[in-house]
Amino acid sequence: MAKGSSGLSLNSDPIAGNNNFFLHHPTVLNSFPEDHHHRHHNKWKLTSLMDAKRSPPSTIQFPVCLNSSDYQEPSQLSDDKRTVIDEMDFFADKKHDVKAIAMATTNINNHHGAKDNCNEPNGLELNVNTGLNLLTTSDQSMVDDGISSNMEDRRAKSEYAVAQAELERLNAENQRLRDMLNQVTSNYSILQMHLITLTQQQDKKSDNNEEQGEEKKQIGGFLAPRQFMDLGLATNTADNDEPSQSSSEGRSGERAGSGNNEENGVSFDQDNKQLVRRDDSPDQGYGANKVPKFNPSSKNVDQTEATMRKARVSVRARSEAPMINDGCQWRKYGQKMAKGNPCPRAYYRCTMAAGCPVRKQVQRCADDQAILITTYEGNHNHPLPPAAMAMASTTSAAARLLLSGSMSSADGIMDPNILARTLLPCSSTMATISASAPFPTVTLDLTQTPNPLQLQRSPNQINIPFPNSPQNFTNAPVASLLPQIFGQALYNQSKFSGLQMSQDMDPSQLGHQSKLQPPALHQGQPNSSLTDTVTAATAAIAADPNFTAAVAAAITSIINGGAHPNNIINNNSIPATTTTNSNANFTPSNSNSNGKFSSELK
């Protein structure tokens, strides 16, 4: 029952308020003829929603329905006999006749109303309980004789007490959820503000760099479209590293000769016969990291680039599958034994578009081989299906988080971990940021399955459980769910941060990538975020037996505004574009490794 009550505050809150959920209960609204009933109709509706979405409640039994039907007079049946769909209809039955309500109310008040209800802080409980017990007690008392009336009276009192206690508990939980939502909203706003601040700072830097960059462009003889800086990972254009075209990305800097060097923000200094990265284009793709940096004047920028391009997002999840399903197509291009881990590490690159710089590594955790660690790097340079978009958004947003945090940290502005805690107050155990690692890495730990009860522990915590089996993510696009918790929030923060947006760019075209990338490079967009959000929320609620968890997911998706229904609805199916490596089992390592461990990933 605890889970069901979660919906109470959510839907009465203007932020999350999607009262459409309740529109299938019009009779509920109509069943309250008096104003003081109407005042709290939301809670009635919510209660009815709970029951509508789930099997009849286990802790509160309302025998009123049966009796109420007995109460009906033949004359009323013709007009008011209603078919109630798939839910407890104690509301519906009560609305047959105002007279019945009045009688019942009188009855209730005679029995215990004056004693029990006059102390209610508000009229809700009084009214609620009046309505609930009305048919039970009134009908019984009207029919039964005195003896059974006493028994029924006691029983009614007992039920009344139970119901009242339950309502109080629901109210408390309602309040708790309100607080939680307020907290989330507050954090969200704070982070938005912070992001705006960072953006403004970044814009200043960018402006300065632009001036310097103009000089370099002149010197280098290249006039290329300005590349804009993204707080996050590099953009895609950077690494159009057709494997067939470049033998080895970093081996000689020959990439500079490719046609993309302008887009990469790399120009050839004809005076010095050297590659020069323009200062105004620090936002480089994954592969650009290998471009030699010879210009000492861009040292700081290059350091930032070095950080950015190597930022990684690591996802830890329990899975018996060789890979988690993140909705993308991957091609394995290598496998190595990593030191300190008996399981080989597999290297994949995205094959959904030629030259997509995104890569990922998949490896079993050394300590617990049931845990699959997937590390993502880079941004896609092509549209993605929703499921894949989700993970892409996550990785990019997480990287953005990491990088903005680390860069700010360098200025003493913000500790990335503080940022992480700010952004993810819920997830001290779910997300960690390691800026000290060889590559700055955000780790999202899904192995510690959030207990739905955690939702109720503290208003400051939101842990989002996953609808499908949390212990096994096999074949489930588990990672695609992440953005609802993590990535999309950031993604939308960048969207909200109007300062980041190009004036001439349709915000709806903004992907998780650089804010000012060429539009052609942007990913497929959540252009129907509202619809998707509602759908996702509905689906989450409908699909998840754990109502609290579902509501939490709904809150998240609503707040994030960019949920992808596929990720929820189809979380047990493999998207059409899904990863292909069905036989991507780890095999004994290759020559470089001393591996003797053959691990068919369990």
Added chain:
DNA sequence: CGCCTTTGACCGGCGC
């Protein structure tokens, strides 16, 4: 036949 995985080789970075 095209796409994929496998796997030996190669390269760069880093520490000693």
Added chain:
DNA sequence: GCGCCGGTCAAAGGCG
């Protein structure tokens, strides 16, 4: 300079 290690390439072979 050397060796280790992570990461990548690319030829060879498998598979549908």
